[in-house]
Amino acid sequence: MSNDNSEHVGGINSLGRPIFNWFAGLAILFSLWWLGGFYLESNPDTANFADFGPIPTFKAYPGLWSDGTIPSAMMSSGYRLACALSIAISCGIPIGILLGRSKVFKELSNSPFQLLRMVSPLSWEPIAVIVFLSWDQAIIFLLSIASVWPVAFATAAGLAKVDPAWFRVSKNLGASHWHTLTQIILPAIAFDIMTGIRAALGVAWIVLVPAEFLGVTSGLGFSIADARETLSYDHLTAMVLVIGVIGYILDSICGFIIKNYCWHRAQ
Amino acid sequence: MAALRGVNISIKDLTHRYNPKCPLTFDKVNIEAEPGESLIIIGRSGCGKSTLLHIVAGLLKTTSGTLHLNNEAVQGPSPRWVMMFQAPHLFPWMTVERNVGVGLYFAGWSKAKAKERVDEAISLVGLEEYALKNTQDLSGGQQQRVALARSLVMEPELLLLDEPFSALDAFTRTALQKDVRSIAKKMGFNLLMVTHDIDEAVLMADRALIMAGSPGKIMHDINIDIPDPRDRADPEVQRMRKDLMQSFHEASHAPMDSSSNTQMSSSG
Ligand SMILES: Nc1ncnc2c1ncn2[C@@H]1O[C@H](COP(=O)(O)OP(=O)(O)O)[C@@H](O)[C@H]1O
Numbered sequence A: 001m002s003n004d005n006s007e008h009v010g011g012i013n014s015l016g017r018p019i020f021n022w023f024a025g026l027a028i029l030f031s032l033w034w035l036g037g038f039y040l041e042s043n044p045d046t047a048n049f050a051d052f053g054p055i056p057t058f059k060a061y062p063g064l065w066s067d068g069t070i071p072s073a074m075m076s077s078g079y080r081l082a083c084a085l086s087i088a089i090s091c092g093i094p095i096g097i098l099l100g101r102s103k104v105f106k107e108l109s110n111s112p113f114q115l116l117r118m119v120s121p122l123s124w125e126p127i128a129v130i131v132f133l134s135w136d137q138a139i140i141f142l143l144s145i146a147s148v149w150p151v152a153f154a155t156a157a158g159l160a161k162v163d164p165a166w167f168r169v170s171k172n173l174g175a176s177h178w179h180t181l182t183q184i185i186l187p188a189i190a191f192d193i194m195t196g197i198r199a200a201l202g203v204a205w206i207v208l209v210p211a212e213f214l215g216v217t218s219g220l221g222f223s224i225a226d227a228r229e230t231l232s233y234d235h236l237t238a239m240v241l242v243i244g245v246i247g248y249i250l251d252s253i254c255g256f257i258i259k260n261y262c263w264h265r266a267q
Numbered sequence B: 001m002a003a004l005r006g007v008n009i010s011i012k013d014l015t016h017r018y019n020p021k022c023p024l025t026f027d028k029v030n031i032e033a034e035p036g037e038s039l040i041i042i043g044r045s046g047c048g049k050s051t052l053l054h055i056v057a058g059l060l061k062t063t064s065g066t067l068h069l070n071n072e073a074v075q076g077p078s079p080r081w082v083m084m085f086q087a088p089h090l091f092p093w094m095t096v097e098r099n100v101g102v103g104l105y106f107a108g109w110s111k112a113k114a115k116e117r118v119d120e121a122i123s124l125v126g127l128e129e130y131a132l133k134n135t136q137d138l139s140g141g142q143q144q145r146v147a148l149a150r151s152l153v154m155e156p157e158l159l160l161l162d163e164p165f166s167a168l169d170a171f172t173r174t175a176l177q178k179d180v181r182s183i184a185k186k187m188g189f190n191l192l193m194v195t196h197d198i199d200e201a202v203l204m205a206d207r208a209l210i211m212a213g214s215p216g217k218i219m220h221d222i223n224i225d226i227p228d229p230r231d232r233a234d235p236e237v238q239r240m241r242k243d244l245m246q247s248f249h250e251a252s253h254a255p256m257d258s259s260s261n262t263q264m265s266s267s268g
């Protein structure tokens, strides 16, 4: 909206236009998908893959839902994601606060953290499988290690922007260390933490599916791998769409929280 | 708010340096004040006024010398001597009301118990209508009023003010100068305020201390015995202003701007 003045010169009114475009964008995506499906179907060489198209895909949903495939995949993946994010948040925020408050810790940790951060989370998989007793734990570990960095770095970046005068004022008014943490530091950087959590969620969600390709027999990633092996392409695309939609919803929830519960004034 | 006692201030040979390699910030500062007195320190930028105030507030340590408030050595910050800074530094994630009450919250007061005192402090600075507002929607002057209420709610014995009005427009500044002095007199607490504005000193102080030099020293201690309410146009105020200018000039050995602009420098 920022560079677009059309709302001032008429056309679709300013409230309706973004909503209209939201649907229009989706419609374009689905049309392309439908065209792709139509091409696959009409070409004898690729007719075997016609199930990738939207119509077979949508036809697959009632079955996938009623036989429990979608609900149980969502439950398993959701559980892993929730565990991993909890770990990432409860480790990431203290690490970020340490990074922001202690010069020594920041200097000490800089190279190890940058190095670890650059390792693709999936490359830990063989090690995780050996170290952890269950595949579930291994996957949670992979997701945690992927998503802890955005939380930690966003927290530290938020702290760097905190006005030191706030500490002087609160100290002056008799704040204990606990008060300083809960009343000053955490609210001051809530916005940055939430932004970090949103990024962490994005990373974890992306790592989740390939992490579930191996070993486990549940979850969204597993159901895709399973569909591929059984050549049920309609199931495969259906699950891809489920992954996209859930990811989009989760991200939008974060965006909503950031917008509504953070004190930063919009520009 | 209950009428309160002020505090006896006794500062003896106070000396400060920021670290062993730095020169002295100020040297052998001596200040005595009776309960309820309003003291204003005037001096150029950099002579150590803010540092002195931070020490009295317990936010910085002395290098040598003693500092007693009511015969009690100052060990650290306390809600009994509250500092108000040049900028309001409000907490933007809290409403006006919550900002004002935050010191009481730190002291363990429940919301219900604090309510009456918070409301009183807010009405004392004339912001009743803004109690539930976001502080970011307030003007600079209103924000500084919130900061004042946040200090007053602690019912301090000593209010320390570090050039609290220098960022405000002239009208707001004049209004707040009057208000702070009358609140201090009404509640009976001491003011220890730093400024580089001679008018402010004449309008607000019982005694003006002129600080100058490097390291800073208190060069003059001048009684300002003018009845309230003080008005800029009052000949007595004008005369006192001239006297202060003269003393300030003597103390700083620097050419003075004799025009009506009494701002000694543009920054603190
Ligand atoms: N944190 C600090 N470390 C070292 N020197 C400082 C620090 N803060 C202030 N100073 C120096 O101490 C002197 C007095 O500063 P300050 O008390 O802020 O003066 P004023 O408030 O009168 O303008 C100045 O020369 C300033 O440069």
Ligand SMILES: [Mg+2]
Residues within 6 Å of the ligand: B049, B050, B051, B162, B268
């Ligand atoms: Mg200063």
